[in-house]
Amino acid sequence: MAFRSKFSAAEAGKHLFLIVTCLFVFYPFLIMLQMSVKDVGQIIYGFFEIKPPFHLENYAVAWKRVSPMVWNSLIISGGTALLAVVTAAMAGYAFGRMTFPGREPMFWVIFAKLFLPGVLNLVPSFVLAWKLGLLDTYWAVILFGASGALPFWVFVIRTFVRQQPQELFDCAKIDGAGEGQTFVWIAVPLLRPMIALLTINVFVAEWNNYIWPLVTLTTPAKRPLTVGLAFLTSSYPGDYGQLMAGYAIASIPLLLLFIFGMKQFVQGLTSGAIKI
Incomplete structure (x- = not known):
């Protein structure tokens, strides 16, 4: 009984800690939601109050x-993720x-890129995008965004692939499959959790x-949310409710x-943890 009571107390303490942590994590999000249905007066004079009238029209204005x-x-984001998945999966399988x-020197050169701070690449990347004529295009963000993610994910997928049984790949080659067919029919199904995580x-x-989108996309019509919302904050400084919406x-x-x-995300994390 004593062990059971101690175990129950430990479980209660663990759950209490998780609840408090979740409250701290979600509190800013809840503040944003309650501000999004208020007008300026309600925000200034009743910041923490949640009572009618609720101004749902803020969402209609914000959506426009x-x-x-x-x-x-x-x-x-979709283009960057797609390009990173295809490139990292193929490169990881190849390595x-x-x-x-x-093979080994090329891999370690790619791996060394992990140790460079991202801000260190900002100016050289901008110059390269300028020389390639990619500035103010989606490709400037997609190509450089995918390339920034590749060093880590090539390393992860390479490690994952090398831990798989060699017999699987040998059987495919005995059946007459080439490298491309082996990659599609053997490697990709095995990599599915890692691809989802990636x-x-x-x-x-x-x-x-x-x-990066801020310095490469100058046309307002091409701005993503992160950059566009920052400009909205300066353009409409008093519309707090609409901005929060x-x-x-x-x-x-x-x-x-x-x-x-979420399911694929957790599977990818556990697969990577076991294999790496």
């Missing part, structure tokens, strides 16, 4: 302002299972990216991605 930015963010001259990670990172709308795609991709 942010809807183009939502599509821009979807194009940029993990194929033999070619310079997709969610890169999509969220690019959705929240601010500095815009932020709430901006968070919906990420919430949906988390809700529908």
